[in-house]
Amino acid sequence: MGIEFQHVVKRFENGTEALSDVSVTIPPGSLTFLTGHSGAGKSTFLNLVLRADRPTRGKVLVNGVDIAGLKRRHLPVYRRHLGAVFQDGQLLDGRSIFHNVALPLHVAGMRARDVGRRVRAALESVDLLRKAELLPGQLSAGERQRVVIARAVVNRPKILLADEPTGNLDPTLSRSIMALFRRFHDVGVTVVVASHDTELVGTMGSRVVELDHGRVVSQGRANGDG
Amino acid sequence: MARTRVWQAQARPWRAYWRDHGRVLRDTLGYLSGRFVTTLWVWLTIGVALAVPAAIYLLEANLVRAAGQWRENTGFSVYFEAGVELEGPQALVRRLEAMDGIERVWLTTPDAALAEFRELSGVSDALELLDNNPLPASVRATVTSAVSPAGLAILAEQAAGTDGVEDVVVERSWLERLGALREIVIRLYWSLTAILGLGAVLISGATVRLAIEARLGEVKVLTLVGAGRGYVRRPFLYLGAAYGLGGAVIAAMAISALLLFLEEPLVRLFGSYGRDLEITGFDPIFHAMLLASGGALGVVGAVVASSQRLNRLNVA
Ligand SMILES: Nc1ncnc2c1ncn2[C@@H]1O[C@H](COP(=O)(O)OP(=O)(O)O)[C@@H](O)[C@H]1O
Ligand SMILES: [Mg+2]
Numbered sequence: 001m002g003i004e005f006q007h008v009v010k011r012f013e014n015g016t017e018a019l020s021d022v023s024v025t026i027p028p029g030s031l032t033f034l035t036g037h038s039g040a041g042k043s044t045f046l047n048l049v050l051r052a053d054r055p056t057r058g059k060v061l062v063n064g065v066d067i068a069g070l071k072r073r074h075l076p077v078y079r080r081h082l083g084a085v086f087q088d089g090q091l092l093d094g095r096s097i098f099h100n101v102a103l104p105l106h107v108a109g110m111r112a113r114d115v116g117r118r119v120r121a122a123l124e125s126v127d128l129l130r131k132a133e134l135l136p137g138q139l140s141a142g143e144r145q146r147v148v149i150a151r152a153v154v155n156r157p158k159i160l161l162a163d164e165p166t167g168n169l170d171p172t173l174s175r176s177i178m179a180l181f182r183r184f185h186d187v188g189v190t191v192v193v194a195s196h197d198t199e200l201v202g203t204m205g206s207r208v209v210e211l212d213h214g215r216v217v218s219q220g221r222a223n224g225d226g
Numbered sequence: 227m228a229r230t231r232v233w234q235a236q237a238r239p240w241r242a243y244w245r246d247h248g249r250v251l252r253d254t255l256g257y258l259s260g261r262f263v264t265t266l267w268v269w270l271t272i273g274v275a276l277a278v279p280a281a282i283y284l285l286e287a288n289l290v291r292a293a294g295q296w297r298e299n300t301g302f303s304v305y306f307e308a309g310v311e312l313e314g315p316q317a318l319v320r321r322l323e324a325m326d327g328i329e330r331v332w333l334t335t336p337d338a339a340l341a342e343f344r345e346l347s348g349v350s351d352a353l354e355l356l357d358n359n360p361l362p363a364s365v366r367a368t369v370t371s372a373v374s375p376a377g378l379a380i381l382a383e384q385a386a387g388t389d390g391v392e393d394v395v396v397e398r399s400w401l402e403r404l405g406a407l408r409e410i411v412i413r414l415y416w417s418l419t420a421i422l423g424l425g426a427v428l429i430s431g432a433t434v435r436l437a438i439e440a441r442l443g444e445v446k447v448l449t450l451v452g453a454g455r456g457y458v459r460r461p462f463l464y465l466g467a468a469y470g471l472g473g474a475v476i477a478a479m480a481i482s483a484l485l486l487f488l489e490e491p492l493v494r495l496f497g498s499y500g501r502d503l504e505i506t507g508f509d510p511i512f513h514a515m516l517l518a519s520g521g522a523l524g525v526v527g528a529v530v531a532s533s534q535r536l537n538r539l540n541v542a
Contacts, residue, residue, distance in 0.1 A: 050450070052449075052450075073454070075454075076452045076453060076454040076457075077452065078452075079449075079450065079451070079452035080451070080452035082452075084450050084451075086450070090443055090446065090447045090450075091447075092443075092444055092447065103447070103448070103451055104451035104452060106246075107448060107451055107452055107453040107457055108452060109243070109246075111241075151451065155451075155452075
């Protein structure tokens with residue numbers, strides 16, 4: 001599924017205009033990096049795709065459909081088609097890694113048998129299957145972030161959104177996390193990664209949308225393939 | 227249009243729904259026992275809020291019963307002039323017996339009255355000295371429970387119209403007072419139920435709100451991975467129900483203790499009217515109602531608190 005922003009304006013109640021007339025096309029199956037300084041509007045952009053927020057003006061189309069028209073009761077099902085990775089963990093501390101990754105499937109009401117299979121596959125894809133029974137507190141920061149990614153992809157989403165997924169990781173770990181996103185992109189998932197780390201993004205060689213103070217300043221391909 | 231339908235297609239199967247309830251129940255019990263002091267505190271507070279109206283409800287129910295019992299003695303006595311022939315009182319007895327609303331009628335002849343007086347007073351010797359029996363004949367009637375105080379007055383007035391009647395005494399003032407007392411108790415019951423019921427809702431709501439606050443991270447994660455409002459809210463509704471039900475159990479225990487404490491004076495109160503102590507209304511239905519109201523109030527509090535909080539969080 002592709003994402004399209006048409007002249008999107010997002011103004012918060014306090015008057016802050018986080019996005020000003022943003023028009024961006026993210027083709028289905030692409031790997032896109034959203035960059036810009038802190039406060040440029042990256043998180044706001046992703047929240048609009050998640051429909052955690054609504055645009056003040058303009059349209060957000062996902063798979064060609066204006067998601068402003070989604071009824072509230074359809075939102076959960078819509079969100080099950082998306083995978084989201086956000087900056088600081090948000091793993092449930094009291095639950096095992098297995099349970100954390102299984103959460104989107106439980107929420108969707110999947111049978112226990114299928115849940116086990118899917119969770120194992122997702123943990124395998126981030127190379128953490130052997131830690132399934134541990135608690136989040138027993139993992140390193142990089143491992144925890146990989147668990148969050150496993151949770152985001154366990155539902156086999158068409159779109160994977162990540163907000164500063166490498167926020168507090170060292171460069172080596174950051175690169176391995178980014179490599180993971182590329183793997184999901186390789187199997188056909190539309191991946192959008194927001195990161196203020198322009199240097200890291202530059203090495204990835206993919207589509208880059210650069211925001212500055214809520215405006216798109218460049219949109220195109222960085223060096224390399226994509 | 228065709229494409230939106232894809233997002234609407236997958237509904238949660240029913241079996242998953244029930245499995246979920248089982249899981250939430252276990253989680254809730256774990257949550258409550260993990261914070262036992264808080265839980266007990268909330269139970270006691272809601273218990274007090276429920277016990278007061280419940281106790282007044284019992285008071286009212288028993289007042290009604292007492293009214294029913296004592297009503298058997300409700301009626302009037304017609305006193306004839308001394309020396310009147312017995313035909314007059316006997317005719318009155320027949321007339322009264324034919325009337326609607328009259329339950330029983332007794333004729334007390336002057337001789338019977340004298341015998342009774344002797345027995346009660348023990349001053350037989352003094353009366354022996356009198357030539358004539360100075361006591362009048364009297365007719366006493368009791369009315370059925372269908373007769374209102376006003377109806378009782380009308381019946382007594384009709385009886386007073388008989389020849390040779392000296393005086394009619396209506397035993398009703400206590401009945402009117404009881405009626406007024408009952409009215410006060412009923413109004414007290416409703417107003418306290420409203421105030422304390424609201425109190426129970428607020429306590430449950432405030433505590434549930436704290437629980438939501440404590441699990442905000444979890445709520446956000448659940449929303450993010452596509453949980454609907456029902457799923458996100460379920461544990462909090464269970465929590466509200468558990469607070470309310472626990473409060474109801476405390477209230478039932480408090481009322482049992484209260485009845486034990488009041489047993490002795492109650493025996494005297496009812497015993498003086500020749501009845502064994504038996505509290506009306508303290509039965510399984512009462513307990514079921516108490517539990518149901520407690521649970522309902524707790525859930526209402528949780529619904530209010532969670533709707534408010536989850537709306538602000540944009541939970542779908
Ligand atoms: N809920 C909000 N209310 C008001 N202002 C907000 C809110 N969220 C973000 N902003 C503001 O919008 C701008 C863009 O924020 P954000 O999208 O988080 O930027 P980024 O993710 O690129 O750092 C910032 O100025 C931020 O302060
Ligand atoms: Mg941000």
